[in-house]
Amino acid sequence: MLKISKKADYALMALQHIAAAQFGDMMPGRVVNTKEIAEEYNIPLELLAKVLQTLAKNALIESHNGPKGGYVLARRAHQITIAQILESIEGPLGITDCSHEKDGEFCMQREHCNIRTPLLKVQDSIAQLLNNMTLQDMMGGTPLITIQSPTAQGVER
Amino acid sequence: MLKISKKADYALMALQHIAAAQFGDMMPGRVVNTKEIAEEYNIPLELLAKVLQTLAKNALIESHNGPKGGYVLARRAHQITIAQILESIEGPLGITDCSHEKDGEFCMQREHCNIRTPLLKVQDSIAQLLNNMTLQDMMGGTPLITIQSPTAQGVER
DNA sequence: TGTTAGTCCGACCTTATTGATCGGAGATCA
DNA sequence: TGATCTCCGATCAATAAGGTCGGACTAACA
Ligand code: FES
Ligand code: FES
Numbered sequence: 001m002l003k004i005s006k007k008a009d010y011a012l013m014a015l016q017h018i019a020a021a022q023f024g025d026m027m028p029g030r031v032v033n034t035k036e037i038a039e040e041y042n043i044p045l046e047l048l049a050k051v052l053q054t055l056a057k058n059a060l061i062e063s064h065n066g067p068k069g070g071y072v073l074a075r076r077a078h079q080i081t082i083a084q085i086l087e088s089i090e091g092p093l094g095i096t097d098c099s100h101e102k103d104g105e106f107c108m109q110r111e112h113c114n115i116r117t118p119l120l121k122v123q124d125s126i127a128q129l130l131n132n133m134t135l136q137d138m139m140g141g142t143p144l145i146t147i148q149s150p151t152a153q154g155v156e157r
Numbered sequence: 158m159l160k161i162s163k164k165a166d167y168a169l170m171a172l173q174h175i176a177a178a179q180f181g182d183m184m185p186g187r188v189v190n191t192k193e194i195a196e197e198y199n200i201p202l203e204l205l206a207k208v209l210q211t212l213a214k215n216a217l218i219e220s221h222n223g224p225k226g227g228y229v230l231a232r233r234a235h236q237i238t239i240a241q242i243l244e245s246i247e248g249p250l251g252i253t254d255c256s257h258e259k260d261g262e263f264c265m266q267r268e269h270c271n272i273r274t275p276l277l278k279v280q281d282s283i284a285q286l287l288n289n290m291t292l293q294d295m296m297g298g299t300p301l302i303t304i305q306s307p308t309a310q311g312v313e314r
Numbered sequence: 315t316g317t318t319a320g321t322c323c324g325a326c327c328t329t330a331t332t333g334a335t336c337g338g339a340g341a342t343c344a
Numbered sequence: 345t346g347a348t349c350t351c352c353g354a355t356c357a358a359t360a361a362g363g364t365c366g367g368a369c370t371a372a373c374a
Contacts, residue, residue: 001247002159002283005361009253012272020271033321042265047363053323066371067320082279090158096166108199114177115169118295122239122286126159129282138275162332190350204334210352223342224349317374326365333358341350 008089010043011051012138015085017041018061019077019135033070051089058088077139083130093130095123165246167200168208169295172242174198175218176234176292190227208246215245234296240287250287252280 014037021032034052038045052071056063060080061071073080087093094100096119098107110116171194178189191209195202209228213220217237218228230237244250251257253276255264267273 001165001243001250002161003251003254004159006254007362008158009272012276013266013270016271035321041269044363046365049322050324050363056322063322064371065321065323065369067318068372069321069370071322086158093158094160097160097163109170112198113170114173115166115295118290119169122290125286126283129279133275133279138272164333192350201334203336206351207334207353213351220351221342222340222350224344226342226350228351315374317372319372321368321370323368324366327363329360329362331358331360333356335356336354338354339350339352341348343348344346 004086005090007047007051008086010041010048011055011085011089012082013037013041013043014048014052015055015060015073015080015135016139018071018073019139022073023077031064031068031070031072036070055085055088058084060084060088077136078134080135081131082133082135082138083127085135086130093123093127095119095126099123161243162247164204164208165243167198167205168212168242168246169239170194170198170200171205171209172212172217172230172237172292173296175228175230176296179230180234188221188225188227188229193227212242212245215241217241217245234293235291237292238288239290239292239295240284242292243287250280250284252276252283256280 017037017040018032021030034049035045037043038048052061052063055061056071060074062074063069063071083093092100098110098116099120107113174194174197175189178187191206192202194200195205209218209220212218213228217231219231220226220228240250249257255267255273256277264270
């Protein structure tokens with residue numbers, strides 16, 4: 001119910017990892033490749049590759065080809081919102097399939113629909129929530145330090 | 158992306174209609190049957206029936222069998238939350254598939270997962286939003302009155 | 315400079331979820 | 345009692361997601 005796809009899940013993990021490698025290590029512009037992420041989180045390699053391709057196409061990360069190649073974050077972590085990531089993978093956010101009426105074709109129920117307005121309000125709230133949360137917020141709240149605390153360190157903010 | 162299923166959509170429409178018929182007409186305990194709703198909103202009849210069955214099983218509405226039978230709201234409109242409706246149709250709310258770890262089986266990524274905590278926070282926010290919105294709130298905001306005739310005229314057959 | 319190894323990239327197939335459908339059981343009113 | 349109208353459970357088809365394959369490119373190295 002209201003579940004985001006696994007591909008989006010992988011995208012979030014990968015981006016978090018790339019961001020951590022980029023700002024947490026000593027090397028500032030460190031390039032991280034697909035295999036490293038896939039092995040770290042037990043993600044099917046080829047599937048993760050596909051996800052990263054999509055992310056690169058949407059200008060969230062930059063791809064460097066050849067040996068020692070890989071991906072680098074295209075912007076700073078606090079400039080990337082969760083909404084941007086999810087929309088890159090799964091298309092525009094729409095809580096119901098008739099949210100975005102495409103070129104003159106509305107759903108059958110549109111005429112007598114009684115739930116459109118309140119549902120759009122719910123959708124707006126969710127969109128706002130996702131837009132206000134950045135990748136940096138997701139990294140344990142602490143900006144540059146790598147997390148890695150075994151205890152359930154709260155992410156209160 | 159984050160789209161709720163069509164069945165849940167139908168459930169919301171049907172419940173709104175039942176509530177309107179129950180409190181908007183002169184008859185307080187009016188029974189409304191499946192066919193009436195299906196024709197009003199152009200919903201496939203049998204599918205809507207299935208949805209209503211599920212709703213009845215979850216004690217959101219009561220079913221009255223036989224001729225002149227149909228469904229009646231089990232509680233007052235302001236006692237039914239959107240979250241209850243959605244969860245009745247689509248199961249418990251989980252933004253990711255590993256939200257509810259079922260009996261000892263966690264996902265492969267659990268060990269090194271870096272996005273679990275923030276995602277649970279997002280899920281909590283959405284759940285709270287849906288729990289605070291009742292069926293009555295969805296009916297134009299105005300409490301019990303305001304359901305005038307547009308529905309009643311279409312129901313005549 | 316030629317080779318080679320390692321990377322990204324696009325198209326394809328398989329599986330799971332949702333959407334929709336069918337016939338039967340039970341209950342009420344005439 | 346009888347017929348009719350309703351709800352109910354099991355079944356089938358369409359769609360989207362998850363996963364997989366081989367090809368194209370780039371950059372480092374000998
Ligand atoms: S379901 Fe499409 S407008 Fe309400
Ligand atoms: S994906 Fe399952 S715990 Fe993070």
